[in-house]
Amino acid sequence: MLDVKRNIHTVEGRPVGFLKLKGYLDSMDSMKLERAIDEVYAQDVFDIIMDVTQLSHISSPGWSVIVSRLSLLGKKRGFFRFVGMRPDVEQVFHMVGFQFIEGIELHPDSESAVQACRNTVTRS
Numbered sequence: 001m002l003d004v005k006r007n008i009h010t011v012e013g014r015p016v017g018f019l020k021l022k023g024y025l026d027s028m029d030s031m032k033l034e035r036a037i038d039e040v041y042a043q044d045v046f047d048i049i050m051d052v053t054q055l056s057h058i059s060s061p062g063w064s065v066i067v068s069r070l071s072l073l074g075k076k077r078g079f080f081r082f083v084g085m086r087p088d089v090e091q092v093f094h095m096v097g098f099q100f101i102e103g104i105e106l107h108p109d110s111e112s113a114v115q116a117c118r119n120t121v122t123r124s
Contacts, residue, residue: 002029025062053084
């Protein structure tokens with residue numbers, strides 16, 4: 001079962017969404033993630049930082065939601081920035097080549113993800 005908490009903060013004058021995912025992201029809960037992303041996106045958010053430190057698994061439908069929603073963020077030159085990905089989840093991330101998709105980044109902690117958001121704003 002997936003639990004999603006959402007927040008929006010302003011970083012360098014730009015809205016940033018924060019999603020904290022906890023549990024197991026399977027096909028049954030992928031729609032819950034999709035709704036959470038859509039709700040944040042609807043508030044004119046450019047970047048979404050996903051804290052996945054307490055997420056034990058992401059199924060194929062979960063990854064599909066992330067990729068499909070990345071196309072929305074890409075229109076705003078936004079990013080999905082993952083924080084604290086567990087080694088087994090990160091292994092799948094690399095196996096399917098998500099590290100090569102523009103707009104998806106891995107960060108060890110929230111501070112580095114927020115700094116990446118700041119750097120993106122200064123480059124714009």
